[in-house]
Structures are given as structure tokens and as C-alpha cells.
Amino acid sequence: MGTWRGRQVESAEARDPCFCGLGGIAMKAEDLLERNPEKMGGVAVFTGTRVPVEFLFQFLEDDQTLETFLDQFPSVSRAQARSVLDASRELLLSS
DSSP: OEEETTEEEOOHHHHOTTOOOTTOOOOOHHHHEEOBTTBGGGOOEETTSSOBHHHHHHHHHTTOOHHHHHHHOTTSOHHHHHHHHHHHHHHHHOO
16 A cells, blocks of 8 residues: 555555556457457447447547446456556557
8 A cells, every 4th residue: 555645555466356457467469459340330349249449449538447347348358458558658659
């Protein structure tokens, strides 16, 4: 536990046993998303679902939490969502 702005806060790892931060669990691309012209017109969706990956980014852009996204789309696992975010970060920050 640490503090932030005078408040006690738990680390993400303590709150969420599936936390996939730097050095976290890596998922293969096929475990993260799929594109199939027969499914949602070829839009990238979370594997095994009909939930477009873009929805995750839209939720976050609209100041919604990951928890809210997962509540709205229970077919998406926390590990899938975290891994998509991790992969995006790595892609953007890689040299």
C-alpha cells in the first residue's frame, strides 16, 4: 500500500491479481484479437467475442474505467483487455 494525495492506495498488483503491467503476462496476438470478414465485417474484435477492440479505447477516451468496460462487456476477459493495452503501449514506446 502507498499514498497518493494523502490517501492510502493499494498497488494495482494487490487490487488485481491479473495485473499485466510492465513485465506482466504476455498474450499472443491471436489470443487478443481477431479479424474475420464474416464476423462484424472484419472489424478487429476481442478473440472469442463480437466486441470491437476500438470500444475499449473509446471507453478510456470518455474517462470510463477498465472496470466499467469489463462490466459492460463480460465476454472480454480482464487479461485480454490489459494485454491489448500493454501491446499498444509497447508498440508506441518501442524504439
